[in-house]
Amino acid sequence: MGMTLTEKILAKHSGNDRVSPGDNVWVDVDVLMTHDVCGPPAIGIFHKQFGEDAKVWDKEKFVIIPDHYIFTNDKYANRNVDILRAFAAEQDLPYFYDVGTDSYKGVCHVALPEEGFTRPGEVLFGTDSHTCTAGAFGQFATGIGNTDAAFIMGTGKLWVKVPETMRFVFEGASLPPYLMAKDIILQIIGDIGVDGATYRTMEFTGPGIKALTMEDRMTLTNMAIEAGGKNGVVEPDEVTEAYVKSRTDKPFEKVYSDPDAVYHSEHFYNFEDLVPMIAKPHSPDNKATAEELEGTYLDRAYIGSCTGGKLSDFRAAAEIIRGSKVKLDTYIVPATTEIARALETETIYGTPLIDIFREAGCKIGNASCAACLGGPSDTFGRLNSEEVCISSTNRNYPGRMGSKQAQVYLASPYTVAASAVTGVITDPRVFIQQTVI
Amino acid sequence: MSKSSEPIKGKAFVLGKNVDTDQIIPAAHLVYSLEDPEERKLYGKYALSGVPSQESGLPQGNIRLTKEGETESEFKIIVASDNFGCGSSREHAPACLEIAGIKAIVTSSYARIFYRNSVDGGFLIPFESFDDLSKEVHTGDELEIDQENHILKNLTQKKEYKIKPLGSVADIVRAGGIFKYARQTGMVAER
Missing domain, CATH: 3.30.499.10 (Aconitase, domain 3)
Structure with missing residues (x-):
């Protein structure tokens, strides 16, 4: 019996030959991302739990992208960016995209791919529910809270319950000129409900998906959380590879679902049947x-x-x-x-x-x-x-x-x-x- | 903090379905420190302040979790319908409920990240009911959760409901969160 893309990534990162839905495993983390809303409390927990002198487990793997409350006079919000800045200096972090500098990026889920952090086959956690966006690149990516982030900052690991996978298969040679990926995902969420994928992976596949650009695929995986999904994922292909290689020199290993992988359910759509939603x-x-x-x-x-x-x-x-x-x-x-x-x-x-x-x-x-x-x-x-x-x-x-x-x-x-x-x-x-x- | 398996008693606060994290703690309030002992009380003040008034404290509605000018609630147990805590990953959501004095939630289902944050942060105990109890229980009813026998008792209405065992997260809940659990099991060094 084969495994899905998500199961394979979690098996490899937990040191197992195979995992099955429902297994609780500890995985090694490739990238941890946080921002100005959840970074400061995560930093507070990190220091409290690991000590004032503690260092993050791997500064090459920890990314801080302030993006939420940036252009505001709110004194607390500005204070929170100051906390990130002080922590980045204290830890000598190479990937802090500071407000008011040339390195400032903006929205973390779009900045992560631009900066080369969304690599196929890897595990990415972020303190934001839309971290699932990165699944568009064939990565396991999901949102976590401050405590879990602090745990990773100290150990480089986190426990994960292996999710079942729902498979969404798309027919169609290309998107009709009036249709966008947003229409597709709104249709799916409308069909299965805001808790229709709770605890599960949403895997988007089929010839229609292969015809989509990276940005279109990101729109699909981005809203997996809006159906309650743990992650959304698209198998990597030449479109993925071309994007990722244009953004990073780091090696990565593409992972695919086995033909005999077992799915929770399969759902079939054709672009030609869909309309603006x-x-x-x-x-x-x-x-x-x-x-x-x-x-x-x-x-x-x-x-x-x-x-x-x-x-x-x-x-x-x-x-x-x-x-x-x-x-x-x-x-x-x-x-x-x-x-x-x-x-x-x-x-x-x-x-x-x-x-x-x-x-x-x-x-x-x-x-x-x-x-x-x-x-x-x-x-x-x-x-x-x-x-x-x-x-x-x-x-x-x-x-x-x-x-x-x-x-x-x-x-x-x-x-x-x-x-x-x-x-x-x-x-x-x-x-x-x-x-x- | 660690969560004993003693009965949990207190007044019910009842909500509907799909109560998302923006309703639990509106984004404008995510700026306060969770460490500063005074500033963190603001989370208790604003907990559930995003719930539309008519849906806050069912079936009557228009009941605030925390009274005007206060930071702690008279209510101790939230009873809600499906998909409680959907939306963002903000840990401020279970944290604000704990700061307001909530000890446990009983719902028919949770959104995944909220559930995980409640457990790993040791904020409150997320119980699941077999049926949607949000139409049965009234805000203000005196409840008791018998954790040993997995029963929710409505002392006011003199009714009892089976609830689900905590299952695989029980050890983390009892330890009081992921850090205490990891120290108990030797994954993280004792301090």
Whole structure:
């Protein structure tokens, strides 16, 4: 009997020939990532448990990426970045992407691949639920708490219960021109529910997935947590290899699921059957098609975050917004500084994306998590009262983007942009020419 | 702290399903120190402050976990429906409930990271019920959790419900978290 990709990685990292779902194993950690919200308490626990003079187990494997509350006057938030800075100096950490310096990156889940930390076959833990994004690279990656992070900082190990794997198989030669990876994952979460994958791995596979770019795959694995999944994963291929090799010289070993691996369940989709999807307030599984919600009232549009703030997300939005004025307050927040720079150089018919957004009347923010999770009251784009927002982010539980009186509709960047241009919820197919064969 | 297997007694606070970590502790409040003895009390003050008012303290609603101006709650046991603690990985979620005085949670299911954080951080004991008890128990009911026999007793309504044994995490729960467990088993040196 074979093993899945996830089982193989956990077997190898726990020194076992094989593991089975339900086994509790201690794994060796290849990368630990933390940020400004959970780093300071993890550091506190680390010092308390291992001593004031303790050193982290391997400074080459510990990455600190401040990204959550960066452009704020909140004194506690700024104090927390100071704690990270002091710890990085004390430990002489090579991978601290400090605020206010040229090395500042922005959203950790997009920064990790850019900096070469998402390598196939490895184990990555992060103090953030969307750490599962890195599974797009064929890595085992999942979110943990402060205590677990402190434990890894001291020992380099953590216990893991081996998850069962749900297999999602996609047919289709390529994404239809109106469809984005966000639509696919919203469809899946709507089908299985926000606890439909709890404790399990979501493995995305099939010819359709092979046709996706790395950024598209990241959008899928990013939202595995929104179905309760422990991790999301895509088998590595030449697309993965080309990306990773362009970002790091470190060797890695690609791992694949065996043909006779055993799965919890299998779910089949075809790109051609799917349409632009929306998650209505107040849950990511509250699904509807964009078409069904056409004309729904909105106050605001938001494009950003680890889920929907990548370069391809902005390119998609710009394709629709180009030449129009937005009718909603529209917020553009690049996930990382690298993406922010690319908005200046990436063009559509010769016009840089940033100019397309500026000329349309969008508000442009600095690379960070910003209003995706609300944050301090002065956070860029935060929903501070009863606003109705359509957003390319990942969660819409009450209060997620700020006020619990606000309402958030989750959608693809195409759908958010189409809605920003018309002022109400709009199916992007209205804007995108479909090729008639 | 280590968790004895003595009965846990106290008033119930009842919530619905999919209570996510932003409802348990809104992101704007994640900035306070968990170490500073005074600052950490703010987590008790704001615990469950993100729950929509009408869904806070069911079935009546509009009940706060922590009274205005206080940092500790009169309620000791949370009873909730499916998928409690979904959303982010913030350990501040189980921590804020412990700081507010919550000793245990009884729900029909948990989101994975919240469950793990509750156990590994030794904050509170996450019990699972066989059925959804959020429609049975009323906020303010006096409850007793008989840990030896896996029974939730509603002393107010004079009803009893079987709950699930803790299973593979029991040793970590009893030790009081992953560090104490690792020291007991020799994985991490005693200090």
